[in-house]
Amino acid sequence: MALVVLRRLAQLIFVLLVVTLLAFWMINLLPGDPAMQILGYGGDEAALAQVRAELGLNDPFWSRYADWLGGVVTGDLGTSYISSIPVAESLADRLPVTIELLVLSQVISLGLAIPAGLAAARRAGGLLDRVLTTTSFGLLSTPVFVSGVVLIMVFAVRWPLLPATGYTPFTTDPVENLRSLLLPSLTLAAGQLAVYARLLRSDLIATLQEDYITLARARGLSPRRILWRHALRPSAISLVTVIGLNLGALIGGAVIIEMLFGLPGVGRLIVDSIFARDYLVVQGGVLLVAVGYVVVNFAIDLLYGLLDPRIRHAS
Numbered sequence: 001m002a003l004v005v006l007r008r009l010a011q012l013i014f015v016l017l018v019v020t021l022l023a024f025w026m027i028n029l030l031p032g033d034p035a036m037q038i039l040g041y042g043g044d045e046a047a048l049a050q051v052r053a054e055l056g057l058n059d060p061f062w063s064r065y066a067d068w069l070g071g072v073v074t075g076d077l078g079t080s081y082i083s084s085i086p087v088a089e090s091l092a093d094r095l096p097v098t099i100e101l102l103v104l105s106q107v108i109s110l111g112l113a114i115p116a117g118l119a120a121a122r123r124a125g126g127l128l129d130r131v132l133t134t135t136s137f138g139l140l141s142t143p144v145f146v147s148g149v150v151l152i153m154v155f156a157v158r159w160p161l162l163p164a165t166g167y168t169p170f171t172t173d174p175v176e177n178l179r180s181l182l183l184p185s186l187t188l189a190a191g192q193l194a195v196y197a198r199l200l201r202s203d204l205i206a207t208l209q210e211d212y213i214t215l216a217r218a219r220g221l222s223p224r225r226i227l228w229r230h231a232l233r234p235s236a237i238s239l240v241t242v243i244g245l246n247l248g249a250l251i252g253g254a255v256i257i258e259m260l261f262g263l264p265g266v267g268r269l270i271v272d273s274i275f276a277r278d279y280l281v282v283q284g285g286v287l288l289v290a291v292g293y294v295v296v297n298f299a300i301d302l303l304y305g306l307l308d309p310r311i312r313h314a315s
Helices: 002-028 034-039 045-055 061-073 087-122 127-140 144-158 174-207 211-218 223-245 247-261 266-275 279-307 309-314
Strands: none
Touching: 002 061, 002 279, 061 279, 087 127, 087 174, 087 223, 087 247, 087 266, 087 279, 127 174, 144 174, 144 247, 174 223, 174 247, 211 223, 223 247, 223 279, 247 266, 247 279, 266 279
16 A cells, blocks of 8 residues: 555656646746836836846746746745745735635535435436436536626625625634635535536446345345445445546636635636736646645545445555
């Protein structure tokens, strides 16, 4: 098992190197000049050349990438061209908002999808199953920004129950913190809820056809016990896989949600930095997203062995 973990860690390090290299290369292809953003369009050529030299923008690509990567190894992601604030500090200030948004959306989607999938699989083809199928198709076909606007119109404008924009830190007021994140989390969870419920329902129906489920029924176990104790865990492997793979889609959706609801998260910081040509902040944000993605998928690989002992023994 230790050998498997070491092999996976080596793969993750390689993936991170490739992602950061490609991101660094693509960021340098963006139009615009950070020196001009700093001095403004009224700066003369001599001042622009001095700023470019100070920032190392005239250095070769590989030299700049090696310098940045060396700083990353020591924990230094550089300093923002625009705000002169260390990139690591800016990301650390914004990261709790994005993590809270992602975690809350997953709690909502899984908290609704698992009971819905169990109920639909228990009576496949019934009324509840057909309602779940129709609702899932509707949620999947609705873009995130459309769902967000509809929720704002209903719960913030028509019935002013929740705030439409803004963010309250948890340490300031836990209740207001939950209220400020409820609409964004529901918006982000809507599409994931449909995916999780449909996937779990399909896997449960297949699992309920297995011989050991037939044996459990013959022993007189109740349908509820069979679903929760014998069918759910082996059927959850595909669900766990999709949760890890959907992290990228969640982060992409979080960027839209943070802009729509005015949340000061990492996604909004990256978008603002792109428009400001603040390349080091963008690169640091890309690195943070890539690390989060590969770490979550690495943890899911280890979780497989807990869900199904056969996978652990095979490894």
